[in-house]
Amino acid sequence: MAANTKTSRKAARYAVPVAVAGVAAASVAMVPAFANAGGPDLPKVTAQQLIEKVAASDVQQLTGTAKLSTDLGLPTLASGLLGGGGIAGGSADPQDKVAQLANGTHTFRVAADGPDRQKLTFLDGRDEYTLVHNGTDVWGYDSKSNEAFHEKADGKDAGRGADDKKTADRLGASPQQLAQDLLKEAGPTTDIGVGDTAQVAGRDAYQLVLKPKQSGSTIGSVQIAVDAKNGVPLRVQVLSSQGGKPIAEAGFSQVSFTKPGADTFAFTPPKGAKVTEGADGARKGGEHGKDFKGLESIPGLDALTGAGAGGKGDVKVFGEGWATVARIDTGAGKNLGDLQNDKNAPKEAKQFMDSLGDKVSGKFGQGRIFSTRVVNALITDDGKVYVGAVTKDQLVKTADSAK
Known part of the structure; x- marks a missing residue:
């Protein structure tokens, strides 16, 4: 397990982890399947070897563009409540943006430079929502409403309960975080094998395939595309047992494993922006219920x-x-x-x-x-x-x- 696992896991909730670790490979059934029909010709690997490659990945710097698509089959009313129309608009608090990711398709730019600097910029239409983690500061900014949200990432905010998750734990939509969570949950009820090779964001990739052993699940399989060179998960697809397009898909459309520019993570609220501090927002937490009076x-x-x-x-x-x-x-x-x-x-x-x-x-x-x-x-x-x-x-x- 990587030495920075605890810190990396927190940082991963913003954009990308510095390592994918903690995989209990011994508890899952490893299927020695090999296939690369139509994909790049790569050296054969077992599922065990591929999981070890993911766990050993130490990539800490990257820039790129990713897309998150979700089709849960929700009723029209529920889709509207979850904000299918776009991520931008309304409050700048990241908590208010998470539910909107549960429906529709969202594109975002991503940048990371180690465990202390990450940035996500959601691009839905002309408006943008930006989430920046730079050292001990966390900023959320909504361009449509010109509102900013600020919170300290060191866990010392006044007015926070001990069990209240920080902003860093609320926006884990990256392919890496999804892959890490899925692998952690895999157990004796899961078959894990190696599927077809693929190209994702122009990079050769293996595909790790997780399938339920039991019948009756609505999930047919989960496919994780893993960069053949550095072990970084490039795409995660959740497929329905009934077929059709993926229930959820998160993956890079473009990625470069290079150090972002020095000013990438700098953020100052625009002139005239309304700024809400995290502790203030926590004290007003009970007000959300009034919307459903x-x-x-x-x-x-x-x-x-x-x-x-x-x-x-x-x-x-x-x-x-x-x-x-x-x-x-x-x-x-x-x-x-x-x-x-x-x-x-x-x-x-x-x-x-x-x-x-x-x-x-x-x-x-x-x-x-x-x-x-x-x-x-x-x-x-x-x-x-x-x-x-x-x-x-x-x-x-x-x-x-x-x-």
């Missing part, structure tokens, strides 16, 4: 979250690995059926709920399934919620056998 009055929503009277919120986990399903017992004894039968419920609310879910039944009783390409959730008549990255059939099967 009135939602609690919609019949049935409190039952789904366990927020209603008597709600327990008890959680039990079934299965393991890729087929894990969590059951949340709201304890409310109410469900969407109450909304449908409530004569006082708004007609629009009933129509909205009908458009989201499919009615299902089984040994568990009756309920309704809400679906995306990745996560499915089953709300049962007795107020239980089953949720997981599994297919609808697998979700119903789990609910039928759950005790």
Whole structure:
């Protein structure tokens, strides 16, 4: 494991890590597969050797352009709430930008110079959002609203709880960070092999392929393109078990492993920009809830979250690995059926709920399934919620056998 693992992991949340380490290769099944059909002709490697190459990578400097595309199959309303229209606009706080990455396609420039200097500039239309880490300073700037967010990266901000994550831990969308997280989570329920070779951003790459051993997952595979020379992950693709375009893809379209210019990480708020300090934003954290004032009055929503009277919120986990399903017992004894039968419920609310879910039944009783390409959730008549990255059939099967 690299000596700088702890520091690098924090820095990686901005742009790129200085190393990808901590891979527990012994706990996963290594598939000795070799293939390079149509790709560059590279020396054969095993999955074990490729993981070791990723873990040993010590690249600390680069500049480039990357793209993040996400297609979760969210309902239209949810896509709008997640900001499918662009990353720029509104608050400059990085927390407010993370959810927007969960939908659509986003392009960004990236630069890194060791663990203390990283920069991401999101390019969506004419407006830009920039996140800069330079030493102990973290800056976020939204060009459309002309607002800036400032926070110290040394963990000494007043008004922060001990368990509150810093800005550096909130924007881990780089190919390297995704690859590191996925490899850390790989376990005995995962087959890991070597797929076709590829070219990414003009560089020859091997592809590490992670596949679930169990049936029933909505994830078909995860493919990580690894630079053949320096071991840096260049692209991560999450593929659906149902086929179609990737559920999520993060990768470089252009990259150069050279030292960025000295002034790349310098940042001064433009004249007239509104600047918010991180500690001030933390003290105002409770205000975000005001945006949703009135939602609690919609019949049935409190039952789904366990927020209603008597709600327990008890959680039990079934299965393991890729087929894990969590059951949340709201304890409310109410469900969407109450909304449908409530004569006082708004007609629009009933129509909205009908458009989201499919009615299902089984040994568990009756309920309704809400679906995306990745996560499915089953709300049962007795107020239980089953949720997981599994297919609808697998979700119903789990609910039928759950005790």
